[in-house]
Amino acid sequence: MGYRPFIISLFVFITAFMVFSANIGGLSIYSLDEAKNSECAREMLERGDFIVPTFNYELRTDKPPMHYYFMITAYKLFGVNEFSARFFSSVFGALTVLITFLFAHRYLGKKEAFLSFIVLISSIHLSIQFHMAVPDPYLIFWINAALFSFYVGFKEKKVFFIYLFYVFMGLGVLTKGPVAVVLPAGIIFFYLIFTKNLNTANLRFLRPLSGLVLLLIISLPWYIAVYLKTDGKWVQEFIFKHNIHRFSQPMEGHGGVFFVTFLFVFVGMLPFSVFILQAIRRAWKDRKNDFMLFLMIFAGIYTLFFALSKTKLPNYTVPIYPALGIILGYYLSRIHDSKFYSVLGSTFVYILISIGGVAGLYFGIKNEPAISDLSYLSFWFVFLIFGGILALLFFMKRNYTMAVLSLSAFSVFTGFIFFYKAFPPVDKRNPVMQMLPLIEKDKPVVYYRNFNPAFVFYLERHIRPVEKNEIKKFLSSEEKVYILTRKRYLKDFSGIENAVVLKVVKDLFESKVSALVSNRREK
Numbered sequence: 001m002g003y004r005p006f007i008i009s010l011f012v013f014i015t016a017f018m019v020f021s022a023n024i025g026g027l028s029i030y031s032l033d034e035a036k037n038s039e040c041a042r043e044m045l046e047r048g049d050f051i052v053p054t055f056n057y058e059l060r061t062d063k064p065p066m067h068y069y070f071m072i073t074a075y076k077l078f079g080v081n082e083f084s085a086r087f088f089s090s091v092f093g094a095l096t097v098l099i100t101f102l103f104a105h106r107y108l109g110k111k112e113a114f115l116s117f118i119v120l121i122s123s124i125h126l127s128i129q130f131h132m133a134v135p136d137p138y139l140i141f142w143i144n145a146a147l148f149s150f151y152v153g154f155k156e157k158k159v160f161f162i163y164l165f166y167v168f169m170g171l172g173v174l175t176k177g178p179v180a181v182v183l184p185a186g187i188i189f190f191y192l193i194f195t196k197n198l199n200t201a202n203l204r205f206l207r208p209l210s211g212l213v214l215l216l217i218i219s220l221p222w223y224i225a226v227y228l229k230t231d232g233k234w235v236q237e238f239i240f241k242h243n244i245h246r247f248s249q250p251m252e253g254h255g256g257v258f259f260v261t262f263l264f265v266f267v268g269m270l271p272f273s274v275f276i277l278q279a280i281r282r283a284w285k286d287r288k289n290d291f292m293l294f295l296m297i298f299a300g301i302y303t304l305f306f307a308l309s310k311t312k313l314p315n316y317t318v319p320i321y322p323a324l325g326i327i328l329g330y331y332l333s334r335i336h337d338s339k340f341y342s343v344l345g346s347t348f349v350y351i352l353i354s355i356g357g358v359a360g361l362y363f364g365i366k367n368e369p370a371i372s373d374l375s376y377l378s379f380w381f382v383f384l385i386f387g388g389i390l391a392l393l394f395f396m397k398r399n400y401t402m403a404v405l406s407l408s409a410f411s412v413f414t415g416f417i418f419f420y421k422a423f424p425p426v427d428k429r430n431p432v433m434q435m436l437p438l439i440e441k442d443k444p445v446v447y448y449r450n451f452n453p454a455f456v457f458y459l460e461r462h463i464r465p466v467e468k469n470e471i472k473k474f475l476s477s478e479e480k481v482y483i484l485t486r487k488r489y490l491k492d493f494s495g496i497e498n499a500v501v502l503k504v505v506k507d508l509f510e511s512k513v514s515a516l517v518s519n520r521r522e523k
Contacts (some may be wrong), residue, residue, distance in 0.1 A: 009098060012117055016097035019121045019412060020130035021090035022419040025083030027131075028454070030430045030508075034133045035454035036060065038085040041071035042457065045080075051225045052234070055453070057462045059230060061237035063398055065222060066175040067135040085133035092141045094129025097121065099141075100322040103148045107291040108330060116329030118404065120321065122411040122420065125268035129318050131419070135175050136315050142172035143319040146184050151294055158309060159207065166211035170218030177243055181215070187301045188464070191294055261307040264314040269321060270353065271387070271407045272328045274346040278338055279331035292330065298323040335400050350407070351388035358382055370506045371429050380422045383414045431505035431514035432458065435484075438502050444481045446474060448492070451484035452507060452514050472496050475519040487513035 012367045029038050040053045040060050053060045053068060067088075074084035097120050105113035120126060130137050146168035153161030165184075170179025192198040226234045299320040308314045335343060361378035365371055375443045387410025394403035427433065432454040439445060445459060446466045456463055463484065466474055474481060475498050482502075493499040502516045 002181075009102065012101045013094045016117075016121055017090055017094035019415060020093035020127055021087070022127075022131075022416050023424070024086040024131055025081065025422060027082060027419070027427050028430065028433055029082050029133060029453050029457050029487060030087060030320060030432055030452075031132075032453055034085070035452075035457050036062070037067065037135065038071065038133045039453070039457040041085070042075065042080050042460065043067040044068055045072045045075055051222065052229050056456045059234060061234050061241070063135050064174050064177060064238075066116075066171060067138050070138070071133065080111045082133075082520050086131060089130055089132055089137040091133070092137045096130075096137075096141045096322060098146055099145055099148055100325055103151075103322075104326045104329060106152070108333075111333045112326070112329050114329075115332045115404070116134050116322075116326045118408045119269070119272045119325040119328045119332070122408040123269055123321065124411060124415045125270075125314065126318065126321050127419075129315060134315075136144065136177060136318060139172055139176045139180065140319045140321075142168045142175060142180060143184060144322045146172065146180075147187060148300055150184070150188060151291075154202075154206070155290070157205070159205075162205070163211065164206055165217045166207075167218060170215040173215070173219040174222060177238065179243070183302055183305060186305070187298050190301055191297045194293060194297060195290060197273075222280075258307050260312055261303060261317060264312070265303060265317050265320065265324070268314060269324055269328070269351055269385070270316065271411050272332070273324075274350040274353070275328060275331060275335075275343075276324070276340060278346065279328045282331045282334065286330075292327070292474070295323045295327050299327070323354070332400075332404055337402075340398075346394065347388060347392045347395055347403070347407075351385060351392065353382070354384040354388050358385065367428075368506075368509065370508060371426050374425055374429070377425060379421045380417045381414060383410050385419065386410055426508065429505075430501075430508050431456075434505045435503050435514065435516045439482050440480055442473075443479065444477070446481075446483055448483050448517075449489045450483040450486050450512075452512075455484055468492050471499070475499055475517075477519060478519055480518060483517040485515050485517060487515050490517075491517055493517060 024219075024356070029035050036055050040055050043054050043057060044050055044052075044065075047054070050065070050069070050072075053063070053065055070088035071085055074087045078084040078087065097117060100120060101113045101117045104116045118442070146165050149161045149168060152158060153165060167281075169181050169184055172184075192202065223235060266276065269276065283296055287293045287296070302320045303317055306312065309316070331338075358378055358381045361381060362375050365378060366375040387406050390410070391403040391406040394400070394406060432435040432452055436455075436458055439459070445455075445461070445463055447455075447463050448466055448468075448471065451463070466483065471483065471493065474483070475496060487504050490501060490504075493501070498519045500518050500520060502518050504515045506512060506513045
């Protein structure tokens with residue numbers, strides 16, 4: 001790589017990192033997934049046990065350990081805090097954008113690569129994903145690195161990249177399990193069928209046996225170790241509950257109709273997904289370009305898999321965003337060839353979506369009791385509308401470059417506004433941030449029936465459960481003690497003379513209501 005390409009690549013990485021790391025240390029670890037993953041990594045570091053994941057010092061079987069290891073590394077570098085928990089998520093986000101840029105540049109050219117980069121950093125949903133202390137940012141990178149490596153190795157007959165394909169899948173298995181093998185393998189199978197390359201010679205070139213051995217060398221030792229240390233419990237629950245059951249049955253209320261998965265992708269890739277139909281049509285028209293066909297198969301098979309899954313979440317299909325980003329970038333590089341009114345129509349649709357989004361946010365916040373007075377924050381998102389209107393004006397003048405840049409710039413700017421201005425006031429209203437100041441340091445804290453898991457991360461200790469018949473005795477302590485619970489269980493505290501409800505706060509955007517009970521009133 002020469003000096004100029006290196007500088008361009010560095011620019012892509014740094015820009016993406018700035019977008020994906022905006023205020024990662026200024027927002028609380030509050031959501032259930034972030035809280036459990038961040039705390040699990042902290043407990044592994046505290047216990048010095050890098051095999052068995054625990055949350056609240058009890059076995060956690062949700063995910064393998066790769067993202068915990070990166071969080072632990074950040075904790076050692078920067079201390080245990082919000083910034084550390086999310087730091088490597090942002091790094092992997094920037095790396096994902098970088099390899100997408102390099103991949104598009106290798107097979108399409110500079111213009112298409114730059115536009116693919118623009119599409120990805122403009123997605124506020126993608127930015128949110130790479131802001132979160134969860135395994136998805138790591139999986140997104142491994143999946144794309146694996147499939148990009150396969151394509152380079154297969155097309156250019158470079159065995160090194162074929163082995164990289166297996167290495168990245170192995171790391172994916174250590175991040176989120178079998179999905180990191182099943183989906184890439186399925187995508188490659190259909191790619192070989194559609195391109196009429198499914199034959200013995202090509203299969204032999206893919207080195208399946210030695211590749212599988214390499215994959216197992218990377219991933220299997222930890223699975224064996226955790227199997228032995230937990231008497232098989234971790235492996236059994238992870239495979240059957242968090243993989244097979246999650247695919248066959250809706251979990252935690254995250255179900256939905258078949259087409260909701262496609263809606264997730266469309267909304268997640270805004271603003272440029274308003275051109276998705278034209279982009280797919282263009283890619284299909286140019287499907288003789290093997291590269292475009294590969295990207296369509298990648299995006300199509302991956303999306304279809306999760307459309308068929310009974311558990312549906314917006315983050316499941318984010319690994320296809322780089323492929324869709326290139327498809328959209330390819331279209332945008334040729335947008336001047338599109339039907340003029342089709343481009344204007346799509347841009348007008350985006351303006352309507354943006355207006356609807358601002359209105360939806362306004363009424364959504366207004367109807368959330370804990371933050372109803374913050375509904376004015378929704379007006380920060382009018383910048384999306386301004387971006388759409390400006391793009392429409394530029395498109396009408398056939399200034400396609402400025403139109404695309406307008407959509408991107410206003411979307412990226414709105415993302416920064418969201419993380420630095422719009423969301424922090426909302427974040428401060430969550431029950432954990434409201435109740436933590438009321439809990440005196442080193443005083444006993446337990447929970448009754450259910451509680452918000454973020455308390456464990458911030459209190460950095462085991463919060464043990466108490467039964468109904470233990471409440472009275474616990475609250476009889478001479479020192480101040482606290483019980484975390486939910487509003488619906490406060491009836492079980494009636495009749496206990498020294499039980500004092502210190503605070504009741506509804507969990508943001510959820511039906512649960514957190515409650516903090518003590519044995520003495522705050523002065």
